[in-house]
Amino acid sequence: xxxxxxxxxxxxxxxxxxxxxxxxxxxxxxxxxxxxxxxxxxxxxxxxxxxxxxxxxxxxxxxxxxxxxxxxxxxxxxxxxxxxxxxxxxxxxxxxxxxxxxxxxxxxxxxxxxxxxxxxxxxxxxxxxxxxxxxxxxxxxxxxxxxxxxxxxxxxxxxxxxxxxxxxxxxxxxxxxxxxxxxxxxxxxxxxxxxxxxxxxxxxxxxxxxxxxxxxxxxx
Amino acid sequence: xxxxxxxxxxxxxxxxxxxxxxxxxxxxxxxxxxxxxxxxxxxxxxxxxxxxxxxxxxxxxxxxxxxxxxxxxxxxxxxxxxxxxxxxxxxxxxxxxxxxxxxxxxxxxxxxxxxxxxxxxxxxxxxxxxxxxxxxxxxxxxxxxxxxxxxxxxxxxxxxxxxxxxxxxxxxxxxxxxxxxxxxxxxxxxxxxxxxxxxxxxxxxxxxxxxxxxxxxxxx
Numbered sequence: 001x002x003x004x005x006x007x008x009x010x011x012x013x014x015x016x017x018x019x020x021x022x023x024x025x026x027x028x029x030x031x032x033x034x035x036x037x038x039x040x041x042x043x044x045x046x047x048x049x050x051x052x053x054x055x056x057x058x059x060x061x062x063x064x065x066x067x068x069x070x071x072x073x074x075x076x077x078x079x080x081x082x083x084x085x086x087x088x089x090x091x092x093x094x095x096x097x098x099x100x101x102x103x104x105x106x107x108x109x110x111x112x113x114x115x116x117x118x119x120x121x122x123x124x125x126x127x128x129x130x131x132x133x134x135x136x137x138x139x140x141x142x143x144x145x146x147x148x149x150x151x152x153x154x155x156x157x158x159x160x161x162x163x164x165x166x167x168x169x170x171x172x173x174x175x176x177x178x179x180x181x182x183x184x185x186x187x188x189x190x191x192x193x194x195x196x197x198x199x200x201x202x203x204x205x206x207x208x209x210x211x212x213x214x215x216x217x218x219x220x
Numbered sequence: 221x222x223x224x225x226x227x228x229x230x231x232x233x234x235x236x237x238x239x240x241x242x243x244x245x246x247x248x249x250x251x252x253x254x255x256x257x258x259x260x261x262x263x264x265x266x267x268x269x270x271x272x273x274x275x276x277x278x279x280x281x282x283x284x285x286x287x288x289x290x291x292x293x294x295x296x297x298x299x300x301x302x303x304x305x306x307x308x309x310x311x312x313x314x315x316x317x318x319x320x321x322x323x324x325x326x327x328x329x330x331x332x333x334x335x336x337x338x339x340x341x342x343x344x345x346x347x348x349x350x351x352x353x354x355x356x357x358x359x360x361x362x363x364x365x366x367x368x369x370x371x372x373x374x375x376x377x378x379x380x381x382x383x384x385x386x387x388x389x390x391x392x393x394x395x396x397x398x399x400x401x402x403x404x405x406x407x408x409x410x411x412x413x414x415x416x417x418x419x420x421x422x423x424x425x426x427x428x429x430x431x432x433x434x435x436x437x438x439x440x
Contacts, residue, residue, distance in 0.1 A: 037257045037259060037339065037362075038363075038370060039361065039362025039366060065369050066342060066369060068365070089342070089372055090342075091340070091342035091343050118342065119257065119341065121258050121339065122286060122310075122311035122340055123311050123340075123342070139259070139361060141384065142257075142258055142259025143258075143259045145288070146258055148287065149258070149285050149290065149339075150258060150287070151287055152309055164361065166390070167361070167387065167390055170390055171387070
């Protein structure tokens with residue numbers, strides 16, 4: 001007697017992610033999965049981006065947190081559409097959660113869909129959500145050794161945002177060393193040094209976003 | 221035909237954790253499981269503690285990281301015994317890993333065993349490692365909303381260390397709000413505001429450690 005067992009949760013997730021990816025492509029919506037430690041500034045980056053590019057692009061955000069709708073409320077305050085997923089203690093978002101969240105969004109009306117994953121440098125990396133790119137964030141207060149210690153995210157991301165550069169004078173963080181660690185894992189990684197507090201470097205990130213949206217529309 | 225399946229990884233872990241706890245009790249070694257986001261300062265706290273209390277207590281550290289032995293080398297530089305566990309991408313330590321690490325330690329010769337878990341506010345909380353207490357760390361750069369968003373750690377920890385207080389002038393972090401959020405979840409939580417950089421507040425943490433060691437010895 002053969003017992004059917006779903007042996008691989010990741011395989012099931014990958015199948016659903018492929019369906020989501022097809023749908024994002026059909027609608028021409030650039031989908032970015034933001035991954036970092038808790039408190040690296042994912043929500044702050046979204047608040048700045050949604051405000052600064054709000055007249056240029058139609059954007060929405062899916063927020064993942066173990067508890068609270070704090071982040072969705074912060075994002076909604078910018079005027080953008082925000083959907084909160086509470087994982088109830090879970091450590092990552094997966095494709096099924098994204099599928100459920102999409103019921104509250106009109107993909108055809110969007111240029112960019114941001115997925116703000118649960119704050120966690122490890123688990124979210126394993127679960128494809130159908131995104132075009134994973135975006136890694138690292139705050140300069142976390143230490144320049146993080147790419148080396150948590151390599152998988154930096155290997156798979158298309159862009160790395162080094163956030164909170166305004167704090168560089170007060171911490172021991174060697175930007176060159178962090179960038180070297182990340183580029184050793186991923187030579188094609190785009191790296192942006194920014195401060196969501198004083199706005200430093202955001203224009204480079206916005207230029208990257210514009211080009212990514214253009215390519216997505218061309219591919220739709 | 222009945223198919224035996226270990227349905228609950230956590231149950232198996234809990235059984236092993238109970239065995240470890242018995243062994244720690246027999247040896248009278250206080251065991252503390254340090255849990256936080258990546259880069260909150262767990263290793264820095266250990267470096268300070270091992271140096272400042274090195275003549276007072278016999279201490280060892282089990283270091284958990286997805287990759288590298290950076291942290292074990294930092295700890296060993298203080299003169300303490302350090303054992304590195306690489307989880308090879310895994311998001312938490314579990315009791316089996318601790319059991320394996322103990323082969324490199326002489327528990328009878330120790331007063332305190334520190335377990336520095338993988339940097340992750342979510343998954344390590346689920347896996348009992350036989351410790352006497354979970355110690356939560358939160359850096360003031362991570363935001364004062366973290367207890368509310370990631371409640372489980374703050375609910376279960378015996379102490380919360382608010383680290384990097386030297387950066388308070390440069391960030392938006394309301395100490396009262398973070399403490400209130402944590403105490404709402406866990407009214408018995410001991411909270412220490414410290415800076416591993418300038419040494420502020422460490423004496424209060426050391427006093428807590430001394431009392432915990434005393435109680436452990438009395439209970440052995």
